[in-house]
Amino acid sequence: MSESATSPELTARVLVEALPYIRRFRGKTIVVKFGGNAMIDDELKVAFARDIVLMRLVGFRVVVVHGGGPQIGELLDRVGKETEFIQGMRVTDSETMDIVEMVLGGLVNKEIVNLINAHGGRAVGLTGKDGGLIRARKLEVQQPGPENQVPEIIDIGHVGEVAGINPEVVELLESGEHIPVVAPIGVDEQGTSYNINADLVAGKMAEVLGAEKLLLLTNTPGVLNDRGDLLTGLSPAVVNDLISDGTIAGGMLPKIRCALESVSSGVRAAHIIDGRVPHAVLLELFTDQGVGTLIKGAGYAESVGA
Numbered sequence: 001m002s003e004s005a006t007s008p009e010l011t012a013r014v015l016v017e018a019l020p021y022i023r024r025f026r027g028k029t030i031v032v033k034f035g036g037n038a039m040i041d042d043e044l045k046v047a048f049a050r051d052i053v054l055m056r057l058v059g060f061r062v063v064v065v066h067g068g069g070p071q072i073g074e075l076l077d078r079v080g081k082e083t084e085f086i087q088g089m090r091v092t093d094s095e096t097m098d099i100v101e102m103v104l105g106g107l108v109n110k111e112i113v114n115l116i117n118a119h120g121g122r123a124v125g126l127t128g129k130d131g132g133l134i135r136a137r138k139l140e141v142q143q144p145g146p147e148n149q150v151p152e153i154i155d156i157g158h159v160g161e162v163a164g165i166n167p168e169v170v171e172l173l174e175s176g177e178h179i180p181v182v183a184p185i186g187v188d189e190q191g192t193s194y195n196i197n198a199d200l201v202a203g204k205m206a207e208v209l210g211a212e213k214l215l216l217l218t219n220t221p222g223v224l225n226d227r228g229d230l231l232t233g234l235s236p237a238v239v240n241d242l243i244s245d246g247t248i249a250g251g252m253l254p255k256i257r258c259a260l261e262s263v264s265s266g267v268r269a270a271h272i273i274d275g276r277v278p279h280a281v282l283l284e285l286f287t288d289q290g291v292g293t294l295i296k297g298a299g300y301a302e303s304v305g306a
């Protein structure tokens with residue numbers, strides 16, 4: 001249905017049907033990760049911004065964490081710098097780190113803030129440096145060697161993982177009904193900057209804030225098997241098998257790992273959903289028509305009445 005194909009009756013029905021979902025999630029924290037690959041279409045970006053504004057206005061405590069991989073790649077390309085990924089992580093030397101910081105903390109962060117504000121929200125952009133939000137440590141990447149040999153640890157530069165999150169600044173913004181928009185850059189005790197995969201930041205943010213839901217928007221319908229079927233209700237054992245046989249690879253690795261970790265640390269549910277579908281966030285939150293891959297945590301309630 002196109003956005004204009006509505007009638008007053010239909011609008012009223014849709015609003016009434018949304019009521020139980022609004023009651024369920026009002027006052028609860030929803031962390032939404034907006035992936036770089038779902039962020040390249042202007043209309044989708046506007047639909048996303050409107051979804052976020054609506055969520056906040058009906059009383060959900062929404063935190064946006066964004067990526068920007070394709071946008072970083074584009075600028076690196078323009079300046080003639082090659083880039084490489086190892087296990088879904090961008091190898092980041094000092095020069096690349098400067099570009100990452102400019103693109104994520106500058107261009108991408110401010111574009112999202114601007115869009116949300118243009119549609120009536122009150123977004124405030126942050127990197128992990130602001131208010132000491134994200135403490136990082138260098139990520140150790142293990143490259144599996146031949147059988148029975150100790151895996152080799154390889155250095156991929158300024159790539160970090162989350163050592164800690166200080167949620168004070170986010171809580172302060174939320175209490176003023178602002179929408180925090182977080183770029184995945186962290187800093188260690190020495191003040192060194194780190195490029196952190198945005199999925200990892202979103203997962204930890206959801207854990208620390210005790211989120212009801214973690215929504216990871218990406219550019220596929222969810223986790224797919226080797227025949228391209230959508231998989232859902234995945235357990236850690238099944239995920240490990242899918243990683244071992246290479247079905248889950250590349251950018252899906254950090255996504256699925258952080259989804260599993262977040263639900264085992266108290267987040268009620270993590271969803272990997274298709275950000276190319278207009279209003280994917282609203283479809284997930286306000287309807288029973290689950291989209292994408294759902295990973296349930298303890299205490300996940302199946303129905304809105306629960």
Ligand SMILES: Nc1ncnc2c1ncn2[C@@H]1O[C@H](COP(=O)(O)OP(=O)(O)O)[C@@H](O)[C@H]1O
Pocket residue numbers: 034035036037038067069217218219220222223224225247248249250251252253
């Ligand atoms: N089993 C899988 N199911 C779905 N996507 C997969 C799978 N394994 C690898 N991928 C890849 O992971 C990509 C999503 O990760 P990524 O490109 O990092 O997205 P984002 O920019 O949204 O974080 C998909 O486009 C796909 O190419």
Ligand SMILES: CC(=O)N[C@@H](CCC(=O)OP(=O)(O)O)C(=O)O
Pocket residue numbers: 034035036037066067068069070072088089090100159160184195196197198199251
């Ligand atoms: C270490 C690492 O790989 N960092 C990512 C950060 C951005 C990101 O995660 O963007 P997407 O969500 O769009 O993939 C990068 O440099 O691309």
